[in-house]
Amino acid sequence: MGVVARRLPIRRQAPWWGLLVLCGLLAAPAGADWRPGLQAAEAGLRSPLGALRVRLPPGLPGEVRQRLLLELDGLDVTALLAVEGDTLVFTPAQPLAWGEHELRLVEETTEGELLERGAWRFEVRRSRQLREAQARLDAELLLSARLAQASPEGAPDPFQAQGSARLAGMAADGDWRAGGSADLYLVGDTRQAPTGRSLDLGEYQVDVSRGxxxxxxxxxxxxxxxxxxxxxxxxxxxxxxxxxxxxxxxxxxxxxxxxxxxxxxxxxxxxxxxxxxxxxxxxxxxxxxxxxxxxxxxxxxxxxxxxxxxxxxxxxxxxxxxxxxxxxxxxxxxxxxxxxxxxxxxxxxxxxxxxxxxxxxxxxxxxxxxxxxxAPLVAGEPLNxxxxxxxxxxxxxFRSLGNAGLPTDKFLRRAFARLDWGGLSLNASFGAERDNVGDLAFLPVTGTERGLLAATWSPAWEGGGLFAQPGFSASLVRTRQKTRRLPSEYGGQVADTLASELQLGAAFYPGSWDWSVGYILSWFDDRTGQFSDTRNGLTTLELNLPLGEWLHLSPVLQWNRLDERDTGTRSDGLLLELGAGFTLLPERLDGSLNVSLNRERASDDTVDTRELVLDASLNWTLRPARSRRPGLVLFLSGNFQDLADPVSDWSWRDYQLFAGVRSTLPLAYD
Amino acid sequence: MIKGMRPFPALALLALCAWASPGTAAVTAVSAVHGAGNIPVNRSQVVTVRWQVQVSGNPTGGPQTVTVRSPRGRFLSGVSLVQLGTVDAPLARRVEAPATVTIGERLRIPAGVLQKAVREGGAVLRYQREFDDGTSSAVAVTGELMLNLSGASGGGFAIDRISLRFDDDAPQRLVAQDAALQARAEVSFTGTGLLRAVWEIADPASTMGRPVFRTLRSVRQQLSASDRVRLTSPRLPTAQAGLYQIRLRLLEPALDAAPAIYYFVRGRAVGQPAPARLSLLGPRDGGLLAADTRFRWQAVEGASAYRLEIHERPRPSGPGDDGAPVPGSATQGGAPPVEGPPLTGMLVPAGQTASGLSAAARSHLASGGDYLWRVQAIGADGRIVGVSPLRGLRLP
Structure with a gap:
C-alpha cells in the first residue's frame, strides 16, 4: 500500500503558510530596533543570589553582542556575565538587598553613543507575604575570676560577669516598613557600669513607616x-x-x-x-x-x-x-x-x-x-x-539647647580659597572677628585675626618601597588677638597675643603595612606680660605592621617638649607604646600584649612622673562561634601597672590576673 | 577664785565660761585670688578660687583647733551691689589657730548670673563669702573676690563644654572584633591657650577588675579666640573581646570630670573576619578622570570579585562649612565617609586588579563633578573581605 499524497484544500493550507512565515521571521537576523527580555523569576520570586537572565533575540550579530553592557543599579556588571546561547546570565557576586532594583542593557554604538535596549525594575523578596524580614541577635557573655591581685583592697568582687547583646529586626512589604534595634549591657561591677546598674539598656531605636x-x-x-x-x-x-x-x-x-x-x-x-x-x-x-x-x-x-x-x-x-x-x-x-x-x-x-x-x-x-x-591645563594637569x-x-x-556649645558673642568675616592641581590641594583663609557684638560700653572689645594655609599632596607613585603611596600634609595657622577698645577704668586683663601652630604630616602605604610621622609646633607670645610665652613641639611616629598571619605589631612613639619662656621651665613627655597581636594556632590559640610607657619631667623638678602599664591576654578557642551556634573561649589575661611620682613621694604598683570563659552567640535570620 | 563666791558655784561658773567660750580664736581677715583671667559674659565659667583665711590664736596661749567655715557664697553686681545669685555649697577646714589657711573652691559662675550682671551694667562681678570659726559667738568676716567681665574672646582660657562620642555620634558602641572605631570629643572653649590632654583607655585586661587607664595618645593643640573644636582619637583597639572604656582627660585647662564612654567588642564568629585593608595603586587622590584612566589596586586573598564604586562627594550643608580639608591631616583616609549605594562603578572578576570605566558607567558622571571612589573585595560567600580607603576623583 503506498502513501497517497493528497493536496490540502486552500483554506486548510492557510495555517501552514502562516507558520512558515512565522518561522521565517524568527529565523531572520534581528532588526535595528530589537528588544531583549528579562526572564521571569522561578516561582515568581527573585532571591538575593538568584541569577538574572536576559534573553537576546536570536540571530543577533556577534559584533553587536560585543558592544552590549549590562548595568545593575548603576554598576556595570558586564565582566561577570555568562552567555548561554542567546541568554546573558548574571549571578550576583553579593546577595542583592531586599527591595527594588534596576537592570539595564545598553549598546555602545560604533559612533560611541549609548542605546538603551532594555530596562527593567524588579523586586527581590523574601516571600510572597513579606518583601523583607530579618532578625539578628549578637550576644556575648564573659565570666571571669580574679586569680591574683597585688592590692585587693577596694577592688570589686573577684567573680565578675560582663556581656552585651544587640537585638535587631525588621520587616517590610509594599509601602510599609518596621524595624528596630536595641543594645543591652551587663557589667557586674556597678561602679564601672555606665548607669550604675549591672544590667541595662544602651541605645535603642524603633522605626515604623508607611507611605x-x-x-x-x-x-x-x-x-x-x-x-x-x-x-x-x-x-x-x-x-x-x-x-x-x-x-x-x-x-x-x-x-x-x-x-x-x-x-x-x-x-x-x-x-x-x-x-x-x-x-x-x-x-x-x-x-x-x-x-x-x-x-x-x-x-x-x-x-x-x-x-x-x-x-x-x-x-x-x-x-x-x-x-x-x-x-x-x-x-x-x-x-x-x-x-x-x-x-x-x-x-x-x-x-x-x-x-x-x-x-x-x-x-x-x-x-x-x-x-x-x-579647568586650564598646567603641565598636562587641570587646575581647579x-x-x-x-x-x-x-x-x-544666643542660646539653643539644640546646639549646645555653639560659640557665641562673635562677629566674623572670612575669605577663603582653594586650589587643586595634580595631587596637590591648597587651602587658604583669612578671617577677622570681634566679640562684644552687643557693643556693651562697659566691656572691652577684643579683635582676632586668623590666617590659615593648608596643603595636602599625594604624588603619583609606581611600585612599592618604604615610601610607597605617600600622602603629605602641612598647615600653618596664625592668630593675632588684641584688645581694640578698652573702657576707661577697666580693671581686667587686656589682650595682645600671637598664637601660631604648624602641623606637618606624612603617611606611607608600602603594602600590607603602613607608617606615618607627624609633627606639631605651637608657639604663643603674650605681649602684655600676663602669661608666659610658650613653645611646644609634639612628634608622633606610628607603624602598623602585620607579619604574616601570626603576628601584628603596632608601635607608637610620641615625644613632646614644652618650653615656658618666661620661667625658663622645660617639660618633656615621652610615650612609648607597643601593641602586639599574635596567633599561635589559627582559630585556636591567640592573644595580645600591650606595653605602654609614659614619662613626664619638668626641668624645675615640679613634675616627674612615670607610668608603665602592661596588658596581656591569651585565648584558647574550645569551639568557634558560628551562625546559630555559640562559641566557647577560655582566656587568661592580666594587667600590671607601675606608677611613680617622686615629687609627691607617691608610687603605686598593682597587678591583676584573671581567668575565665567567654561565649559568643551570633543568631541571624535573613 | 572670785572673792565672795562659794567654791562649787565658782567652779561651775568657770566651767560654764570655759564651755561657752572654748577659745577666742577668731577669723580676722579673708582674701581671695583666682587665676582664671577675665570672665566672659556669654557662657557659664568655672574658676578656681583660693580663699586665704587668717585665724587668730587664743590670747590665753596654746594652740586651738577650730573649724573655719563658710556656709554659702553670693554674687553681687559690681555696680549696684544687687545680689545676683547664691552658691549653696559650704566650705570648711579644721585648722590649728593661729594660722592662715587656704581653702580652695571650684566655683561655677552660672550663665544666668552673668546675664544679670550685664543687665545691671558694669564690668565687675563680686563674689563674697563669710567665714567664721564655727562657734556660736563667732563673728563672720567677709571675703570678696572681684571678677572682671569681658566679651567671649577676652576671657581667660577655659573649657565650657566637652562632649564625648564615637565616630557615629553614639555614646556607646557594640562592635565586632577588629572593627574600625574612633572616638571624638567636641570641645567648646573660651580664651586662648595651649590645650593639653590625653586620650586614655582601659581594656578588657583590667576592666574585669579595677580598670587601669593607659595613655593612648597625647593631645597638644593651640586654641584661640573662643571657639569649638573637634578632637579625634587614634584608632581604638578592638582586637580583644570585652569591655573597654575610653576617655579624654584634660590636663590644661583642667576639668573636674573626665567623661568616659564605653564600648563592647564581641568575639569573632567563624566566617566573619574583619575586611582586610585593600591598597590602591592609582589614580592618586584627587586625580582627574581621563579617557584612559585605569583604576588599579592590590589583590586581596580570598576575593572572588572586586567592586569599584564611585560616590558623589557629600556636600557641606552647615553654616560656614566650606568643605575644606582638615589642616594637617594626611590625604589618604581623610575623605569624608559616604552613605548609601554608589552612583556607579564596575564589577570585575577576581583575576582583575585594574579596570577603566565603561561608557555606561561614565554616563552617570557629570562634567566638572567631584566624586569619591573606592574598591571592595567580595569573597566567594558574598561577604566583603577587603575595603580600600576613599579617594577623590574629579571630572574635567
Missing part, C-alpha cells in the same frame, strides 16, 4: 544642621511626613534635652524639665533641579541643661525657644553656592531663679562659594580653584 509617614522612637537625630539644631542625637520620638517626590518633608520631634542611656526614662520624655521639642520643615522648590534651592525652617523649645551622659557642661536647667530659617542655593551648574541663615532665641538661663528673666538674641550666617567652570566669603554674627546671649 509618606514615618514614626521613630528611641535615640535619633532628626537631621537638621543649622544654628539652633545640630547633631542633636537624643532619646525621644519623632514623626515625619515626606512628599512622594522627596522634595518636601515636615518632621515633628520631642526629645530629652540631655543625653541619656539606660532604662531610666525609656521614652526620653519623662521629665518635663528635661525635654526639647519642635518641628523641622525642608523643601526643594524646583522639582526638575532640586539642588538649585534648599529651604528649611526649624522651630524648637525646651528645658534642660548642657550636660548629660558623656557631656560635661553647664548643669543649670534653663529654658530656650528658638527658630531658624535657611536658604541654600547652588547655581550656575552647581558652581556657585549661596547660603543664608537667620536665627533667633529667647532664653531663660536659670529656671530656679525667678529673677533671671529671659534674654532674646539673634544670629545670622552668610556664605558664598564659587568654583569657575573649566575656587574662592568664597563668609560672614557670621552670633549674639552674646
Amino acid at each position: 509618606v509617614g514615618r514614626l521613630r522612637l528611641g535615640h535619633q537625630d532628626v537631621g537638621a544642621d543649622n544654628l539652633v539644631l545640630r547633631e542633636f542625637d537624643r532619646r525621644g520620638v519623632s514623626a515625619a511626613l515626606e512628599a512622594p517626590s522627596g522634595l518636601a518633608r515636615v518632621t515633628g520631634f520631642a526629645q530629652r534635652s540631655e543625653s541619656v542611656i539606660g532604662i531610666e526614662d525609656p521614652s526620653g520624655l519623662g521629665d518635663a524639665d528635661n525635654r526639647t521639642g519642635g518641628a523641622l520643615l525642608t523643601l526643594y522648590p524646583f522639582a526638575g533641579a532640586p539642588e538649585r534651592l534648599f529651604l528649611s525652617a526649624t522651630l524648637l523649645s525646651g528645658r534642660g541643661s548642657e550636660s548629660g551622659y558623656a557631656d560635661v557642661g553647664d548643669t543649670v536647667t534653663g529654658e530656650t525657644a528658638a527658630w531658624s530659617a535657611v536658604a541654600d542655593a547652588r547655581l550656575l551648574d552647581r558652581r556657585l553656592r549661596l547660603r543664608g541663615e537667620y536665627a533667633a532665641t529667647r532664653a531663660d538661663f536659670d529656671l530656679a531663679d525667678p529673677a533671671s528673666g529671659r534674654e532674646t538674641d539673634q544670629a545670622y550666617a552668610l556664605l558664598a562659594d564659587f568654583t569657575p567652570a573649566g 580653584w575656587g574662592l568664597g566669603l563668609e560672614q557670621r554674627r552670633v549674639g552674646t546671649f
Whole structure:
C-alpha cells in the first residue's frame, strides 16, 4: 500500500503558510530596533543570589553582542556575565538587598553613543507575604575570676560577669516598613557600669513607616544642621511626613534635652524639665533641579541643661525657644553656592531663679562659594580653584539647647580659597572677628585675626618601597588677638597675643603595612606680660605592621617638649607604646600584649612622673562561634601597672590576673 | 577664785565660761585670688578660687583647733551691689589657730548670673563669702573676690563644654572584633591657650577588675579666640573581646570630670573576619578622570570579585562649612565617609586588579563633578573581605 499524497484544500493550507512565515521571521537576523527580555523569576520570586537572565533575540550579530553592557543599579556588571546561547546570565557576586532594583542593557554604538535596549525594575523578596524580614541577635557573655591581685583592697568582687547583646529586626512589604534595634549591657561591677546598674539598656531605636509617614522612637537625630539644631542625637520620638517626590518633608520631634542611656526614662520624655521639642520643615522648590534651592525652617523649645551622659557642661536647667530659617542655593551648574541663615532665641538661663528673666538674641550666617567652570591645563594637569566669603554674627546671649556649645558673642568675616592641581590641594583663609557684638560700653572689645594655609599632596607613585603611596600634609595657622577698645577704668586683663601652630604630616602605604610621622609646633607670645610665652613641639611616629598571619605589631612613639619662656621651665613627655597581636594556632590559640610607657619631667623638678602599664591576654578557642551556634573561649589575661611620682613621694604598683570563659552567640535570620 | 563666791558655784561658773567660750580664736581677715583671667559674659565659667583665711590664736596661749567655715557664697553686681545669685555649697577646714589657711573652691559662675550682671551694667562681678570659726559667738568676716567681665574672646582660657562620642555620634558602641572605631570629643572653649590632654583607655585586661587607664595618645593643640573644636582619637583597639572604656582627660585647662564612654567588642564568629585593608595603586587622590584612566589596586586573598564604586562627594550643608580639608591631616583616609549605594562603578572578576570605566558607567558622571571612589573585595560567600580607603576623583 503506498502513501497517497493528497493536496490540502486552500483554506486548510492557510495555517501552514502562516507558520512558515512565522518561522521565517524568527529565523531572520534581528532588526535595528530589537528588544531583549528579562526572564521571569522561578516561582515568581527573585532571591538575593538568584541569577538574572536576559534573553537576546536570536540571530543577533556577534559584533553587536560585543558592544552590549549590562548595568545593575548603576554598576556595570558586564565582566561577570555568562552567555548561554542567546541568554546573558548574571549571578550576583553579593546577595542583592531586599527591595527594588534596576537592570539595564545598553549598546555602545560604533559612533560611541549609548542605546538603551532594555530596562527593567524588579523586586527581590523574601516571600510572597513579606518583601523583607530579618532578625539578628549578637550576644556575648564573659565570666571571669580574679586569680591574683597585688592590692585587693577596694577592688570589686573577684567573680565578675560582663556581656552585651544587640537585638535587631525588621520587616517590610509594599509601602510599609518596621524595624528596630536595641543594645543591652551587663557589667557586674556597678561602679564601672555606665548607669550604675549591672544590667541595662544602651541605645535603642524603633522605626515604623508607611507611605509618606514615618514614626521613630528611641535615640535619633532628626537631621537638621543649622544654628539652633545640630547633631542633636537624643532619646525621644519623632514623626515625619515626606512628599512622594522627596522634595518636601515636615518632621515633628520631642526629645530629652540631655543625653541619656539606660532604662531610666525609656521614652526620653519623662521629665518635663528635661525635654526639647519642635518641628523641622525642608523643601526643594524646583522639582526638575532640586539642588538649585534648599529651604528649611526649624522651630524648637525646651528645658534642660548642657550636660548629660558623656557631656560635661553647664548643669543649670534653663529654658530656650528658638527658630531658624535657611536658604541654600547652588547655581550656575552647581558652581556657585549661596547660603543664608537667620536665627533667633529667647532664653531663660536659670529656671530656679525667678529673677533671671529671659534674654532674646539673634544670629545670622552668610556664605558664598564659587568654583569657575573649566579647568586650564598646567603641565598636562587641570587646575581647579575656587574662592568664597563668609560672614557670621552670633549674639552674646544666643542660646539653643539644640546646639549646645555653639560659640557665641562673635562677629566674623572670612575669605577663603582653594586650589587643586595634580595631587596637590591648597587651602587658604583669612578671617577677622570681634566679640562684644552687643557693643556693651562697659566691656572691652577684643579683635582676632586668623590666617590659615593648608596643603595636602599625594604624588603619583609606581611600585612599592618604604615610601610607597605617600600622602603629605602641612598647615600653618596664625592668630593675632588684641584688645581694640578698652573702657576707661577697666580693671581686667587686656589682650595682645600671637598664637601660631604648624602641623606637618606624612603617611606611607608600602603594602600590607603602613607608617606615618607627624609633627606639631605651637608657639604663643603674650605681649602684655600676663602669661608666659610658650613653645611646644609634639612628634608622633606610628607603624602598623602585620607579619604574616601570626603576628601584628603596632608601635607608637610620641615625644613632646614644652618650653615656658618666661620661667625658663622645660617639660618633656615621652610615650612609648607597643601593641602586639599574635596567633599561635589559627582559630585556636591567640592573644595580645600591650606595653605602654609614659614619662613626664619638668626641668624645675615640679613634675616627674612615670607610668608603665602592661596588658596581656591569651585565648584558647574550645569551639568557634558560628551562625546559630555559640562559641566557647577560655582566656587568661592580666594587667600590671607601675606608677611613680617622686615629687609627691607617691608610687603605686598593682597587678591583676584573671581567668575565665567567654561565649559568643551570633543568631541571624535573613 | 572670785572673792565672795562659794567654791562649787565658782567652779561651775568657770566651767560654764570655759564651755561657752572654748577659745577666742577668731577669723580676722579673708582674701581671695583666682587665676582664671577675665570672665566672659556669654557662657557659664568655672574658676578656681583660693580663699586665704587668717585665724587668730587664743590670747590665753596654746594652740586651738577650730573649724573655719563658710556656709554659702553670693554674687553681687559690681555696680549696684544687687545680689545676683547664691552658691549653696559650704566650705570648711579644721585648722590649728593661729594660722592662715587656704581653702580652695571650684566655683561655677552660672550663665544666668552673668546675664544679670550685664543687665545691671558694669564690668565687675563680686563674689563674697563669710567665714567664721564655727562657734556660736563667732563673728563672720567677709571675703570678696572681684571678677572682671569681658566679651567671649577676652576671657581667660577655659573649657565650657566637652562632649564625648564615637565616630557615629553614639555614646556607646557594640562592635565586632577588629572593627574600625574612633572616638571624638567636641570641645567648646573660651580664651586662648595651649590645650593639653590625653586620650586614655582601659581594656578588657583590667576592666574585669579595677580598670587601669593607659595613655593612648597625647593631645597638644593651640586654641584661640573662643571657639569649638573637634578632637579625634587614634584608632581604638578592638582586637580583644570585652569591655573597654575610653576617655579624654584634660590636663590644661583642667576639668573636674573626665567623661568616659564605653564600648563592647564581641568575639569573632567563624566566617566573619574583619575586611582586610585593600591598597590602591592609582589614580592618586584627587586625580582627574581621563579617557584612559585605569583604576588599579592590590589583590586581596580570598576575593572572588572586586567592586569599584564611585560616590558623589557629600556636600557641606552647615553654616560656614566650606568643605575644606582638615589642616594637617594626611590625604589618604581623610575623605569624608559616604552613605548609601554608589552612583556607579564596575564589577570585575577576581583575576582583575585594574579596570577603566565603561561608557555606561561614565554616563552617570557629570562634567566638572567631584566624586569619591573606592574598591571592595567580595569573597566567594558574598561577604566583603577587603575595603580600600576613599579617594577623590574629579571630572574635567
